[in-house]
Amino acid sequence: MQQVKAVVALAKGAPVEVVTINVPDPGPGEAVVKVQACGVCHTDLHYREGGINDDFPFLLGHEAAGLVEAVGPDVTSVAPGDFVVLNWRAVCGDCRACNRGEPQYCFATHNATQKMTLEDGTELSPALGIGAFAEKTLVAAGQCTKVDPSARAAAVGLLGCGVMAGLGAAINTGNVGRGSTVAVIGCGGVGMAAIAGSALAGASRIIAVDVDDRKLELARSMGATHTVNSSEVDAVEAIRSHTPPPDATGHEGGADVVIDAVGRPETWKQAFYARDLAGTVVLVGVPTPDMKVPDIPLIDVFGRGGSLKSSWYGDCLPSRDFPMLVDLYQQGRLDLDAFVSEEIGLDDVEAAFDTMHSGGVLRSVVIL
Numbered sequence: 001m002q003q004v005k006a007v008v009a010l011a012k013g014a015p016v017e018v019v020t021i022n023v024p025d026p027g028p029g030e031a032v033v034k035v036q037a038c039g040v041c042h043t044d045l046h047y048r049e050g051g052i053n054d055d056f057p058f059l060l061g062h063e064a065a066g067l068v069e070a071v072g073p074d075v076t077s078v079a080p081g082d083f084v085v086l087n088w089r090a091v092c093g094d095c096r097a098c099n100r101g102e103p104q105y106c107f108a109t110h111n112a113t114q115k116m117t118l119e120d121g122t123e124l125s126p127a128l129g130i131g132a133f134a135e136k137t138l139v140a141a142g143q144c145t146k147v148d149p150s151a152r153a154a155a156v157g158l159l160g161c162g163v164m165a166g167l168g169a170a171i172n173t174g175n176v177g178r179g180s181t182v183a184v185i186g187c188g189g190v191g192m193a194a195i196a197g198s199a200l201a202g203a204s205r206i207i208a209v210d211v212d213d214r215k216l217e218l219a220r221s222m223g224a225t226h227t228v229n230s231s232e233v234d235a236v237e238a239i240r241s242h243t244p245p246p247d248a249t250g251h252e253g254g255a256d257v258v259i260d261a262v263g264r265p266e267t268w269k270q271a272f273y274a275r276d277l278a279g280t281v282v283l284v285g286v287p288t289p290d291m292k293v294p295d296i297p298l299i300d301v302f303g304r305g306g307s308l309k310s311s312w313y314g315d316c317l318p319s320r321d322f323p324m325l326v327d328l329y330q331q332g333r334l335d336l337d338a339f340v341s342e343e344i345g346l347d348d349v350e351a352a353f354d355t356m357h358s359g360g361v362l363r364s365v366v367i368l
């Protein structure tokens with residue numbers, strides 16, 4: 001066991017604190033990772049606000065890269081010294097989803113078995129089974145995905161959650177491909193990655209929607225072809241006006257794929273009506289438990305066809321997607337550096353939550 005500094009949410013809504021925690025030595029199937037960088041994701045704030053569940057205290061942070069320090073006796077997939085991006089989808093290989101060849105939907109993903117604790121022994125709940133706003137963290141070995149060790153930790157660590165969620169929402173869940181028309185509602189780290197992913201996949205039109213002009217400006221540099229400030233104009237009308245005109249049947253038209261990267265009833269409703277007939281809605285923003293499906297006539301669900309999907313972690317398979325995306329980054333074809341708005345310390349996480357709300361940043365990244 002060793003003691004390290006970490007950022008913990010002790011009680012619902014209370015500011016986070018840097019405290020000393022106990023990290024057990026790795027047992028069977030586990031690894032201790034020396035964290036080098038960890039991004040601040042909106043989901044960390046959801047945890048702090050009690051929006052995910054009430055299992056306080058939470059050890060926050062889950063978009064991280066670092067070096068494996070030690071592994072349990074039976075671990076062969078990684079070794080001390082390996083440079084890894086942490087993932088929250090360590091697939092079991094044995095559940096129904098894994099057995100039918102769809103491990104991205106694994107029902108029984110692995111986390112560390114032992115618990116990290118506060119100094120007094122209180123067990124911590126690591127955010128998404130990771131908890132990486134910490135000098136060191138204990139994870140399941142399968143949560144460590146080896147990538148090119150010459151890559152910048154602050155940039156590739158972001159693949160561990162939000163950026164992968166956004167890229168995958170477009171490419172994996174939404175099946176965006178060459179010639180697709182796409183609209184992305186909400187241009188934070190996740191939405192901006194959906195824009196970058198759509199550009200990478202060859203989408204012909206990428207319409208960025210946000211309420212903050214600074215985000216919309218940045219969206220253009222990520223590949224958006226059109227921008228819409230939905231606090232000024234009607235998002236649905238604007239998205240329709242930026243997609244190819246509807247055919248002679250007179251329906252309204254819209255985008256082939258609309259990605260809701262906010263996760264609120266009103267943005268999901270915009271996504272629902274801004275997609276073309278037989279189009280796809282992808283919900284990647286995470287709603288809070290009190291939110292309800294918006295009031296939509298069932299005949300509209302039937303009549304508009306297509307599919308209404310949710311995207312967990314961009315339907316990614318870390319072992320397949322992380323090394324490939326790091327390769328594209330290293331070649332200069334995927335600008336992960338553009339997602340790193342500022343580098344901060346462990347003490348600055350609470351301030352980073354404020355910055356998230358005041359806009360202007362995609363990701364504040366804690367450097368350790």
Ligand SMILES: NC(=O)c1ccc[n+]([C@@H]2O[C@H](COP(=O)([O-])OP(=O)(O)OC[C@H]3O[C@@H](n4cnc5c(N)ncnc54)[C@H](O)[C@@H]3O)[C@@H](O)[C@H]2O)c1
Nearest residue numbers: 042043162165186187188189190210211284285286312313
């Ligand atoms: N599904 C997943 O696997 C997954 C993974 C990571 C994060 N998320 C979720 O994705 C969402 C976005 O995360 P993020 O880190 O990008 O957050 P963020 O706070 O960085 O970005 C949110 C963006 O939405 C914009 N916005 C807010 N209200 C809006 C509205 N009504 N219309 C249009 N734009 C609006 C904001 O201006 C901001 O640019 C969060 O809910 C987060 O929890 C989901």
Ligand SMILES: [Zn+2]
Nearest residue numbers: 092095098106
């Ligand atoms: Zn499984």
Ligand SMILES: [Zn+2]
Nearest residue numbers: 041043161162
């Ligand atoms: Zn996240």
